[in-house]
Amino acid sequence: MTPVLFRGWESVEGRWPDVATVVDHVGVPHLVVTRHALVRQLLTDPATFRPDNALDAVTPIPVAALRVLAGHRFRLPPTLANNSGSSHPEIRGIVADALHPTRVAAQQPWLTDLVRRRVARLATALDAGEAVDLYAELAADLPLLVLGRLVELPDAPVGAVKDFARAALELFWAPLAEDRQLALAAEVGRFHTVLRAFAATGGGLAARLRDAGHSPDVVVGALFFLLVAGQETTSQFLTLLLHRLTGEPSVRAGLRAGEIPVADVVEEGLRMEPPIVTWRRVAAVDTTLGGTPVAAGTSIVAWLARAGRDPEVVAAPDEFRPGQRGSRRHLAFGAGAHRCVGAQLARMEASVVVAEAAPLLDGVTVVRPPWCPDNLTFRMPDAFVVRRA
Numbered sequence: 001m002t003p004v005l006f007r008g009w010e011s012v013e014g015r016w017p018d019v020a021t022v023v024d025h026v027g028v029p030h031l032v033v034t035r036h037a038l039v040r041q042l043l044t045d046p047a048t049f050r051p052d053n054a055l056d057a058v059t060p061i062p063v064a065a066l067r068v069l070a071g072h073r074f075r076l077p078p079t080l081a082n083n084s085g086s087s088h089p090e091i092r093g094i095v096a097d098a099l100h101p102t103r104v105a106a107q108q109p110w111l112t113d114l115v116r117r118r119v120a121r122l123a124t125a126l127d128a129g130e131a132v133d134l135y136a137e138l139a140a141d142l143p144l145l146v147l148g149r150l151v152e153l154p155d156a157p158v159g160a161v162k163d164f165a166r167a168a169l170e171l172f173w174a175p176l177a178e179d180r181q182l183a184l185a186a187e188v189g190r191f192h193t194v195l196r197a198f199a200a201t202g203g204g205l206a207a208r209l210r211d212a213g214h215s216p217d218v219v220v221g222a223l224f225f226l227l228v229a230g231q232e233t234t235s236q237f238l239t240l241l242l243h244r245l246t247g248e249p250s251v252r253a254g255l256r257a258g259e260i261p262v263a264d265v266v267e268e269g270l271r272m273e274p275p276i277v278t279w280r281r282v283a284a285v286d287t288t289l290g291g292t293p294v295a296a297g298t299s300i301v302a303w304l305a306r307a308g309r310d311p312e313v314v315a316a317p318d319e320f321r322p323g324q325r326g327s328r329r330h331l332a333f334g335a336g337a338h339r340c341v342g343a344q345l346a347r348m349e350a351s352v353v354v355a356e357a358a359p360l361l362d363g364v365t366v367v368r369p370p371w372c373p374d375n376l377t378f379r380m381p382d383a384f385v386v387r388r389a
């Protein structure tokens, strides 16, 4: 049963109990929650199910790698996703201001222009019979470029930030051997040092957190989470959604004819191709979930991808039908006090990419579908190569 934990997008169809205990690769049991109503209950009751374990490494980090991290003064104190304390609402409020819907909407023309230029270049390459990688050449850096316009970030090359973010997703959420953990700790630690320096002097969000009296560790923690959650997730989603649309010609025809709204395609994409497949909580007290006893301290895995396929909520759960009943009720952004603060931004970015790039997919064949490594939570597609037939 363990592979389901690390390839949760592959086993998302078929029959599952409402909750199931799955023992992971290091012998730790997790209670996997599969039903929409139970996942929602779990996420919206932070007193019973706390978010404190959200960023815990699923493969315990060995002492040698911990030393590497400590050498970079790496710490992840309760800040955003892993913060059940009283500081959470204020930190969240400051981040939410930076990502306010009006500020997000103001980025749309700039992003549309950039995507349009990229799409024109890719169309020329496809017309010339070349293969193009829609991950590397379109989706990978867009969310980071937008984030950098909304939030002041350290002055680092895009490639370095992407490498750091992907290393962090692997270090904390993948099943790993010790030598790999050492290499990842070095990569994550190096960039953490950059973040720490920026947190001490940077303007914008960093300055607002400092001015509100938050410790340097909290400022670094918020920037760390934003750089990982605020761009890597969306570039993964854009890639997976474009791949899905490649196999949905009638949806593309509906888009072209103006019969299917772009926003409906994005929501159905979030439901069927969520880049975050699971999210964790930990039981704060002895309790029950869906009639199953849960002991305090139990790790609980909310299977967000599976909740999006719940037949009690969605009319045709395994079919990509934008606008169908239940399509928008997915839990891809979580729920409750920790619900994704970047949802509006991610939706805006995905809408621009769907509107501008869907026509590129007409008549293409997939040379290389996205491949996703084993990971508890993140899809992390590595490439998506197409060519015109």
Ligand code: HEM
Binding pocket: 043, 051, 080, 081, 082, 092, 095, 099, 147, 225, 226, 229, 230, 231, 233, 234, 237, 274, 275, 276, 279, 331, 332, 333, 334, 335, 336, 337, 338, 339, 340, 341, 342, 343, 345, 346
């Ligand atoms: C398609 C893209 C994205 C998906 C699927 C996604 C999903 C999620 C999920 C599942 C959570 C945990 C929710 C919970 O615990 O109930 C979360 C939290 C969060 N996300 Fe996103 N996210 C995306 C994009 C973004 C973006 C673009 C940003 C910011 C630039 C962002 C910032 C955050 C933050 C700050 C939190 C923590 C909120 C808190 O604990 O109060 N996310 N996201």
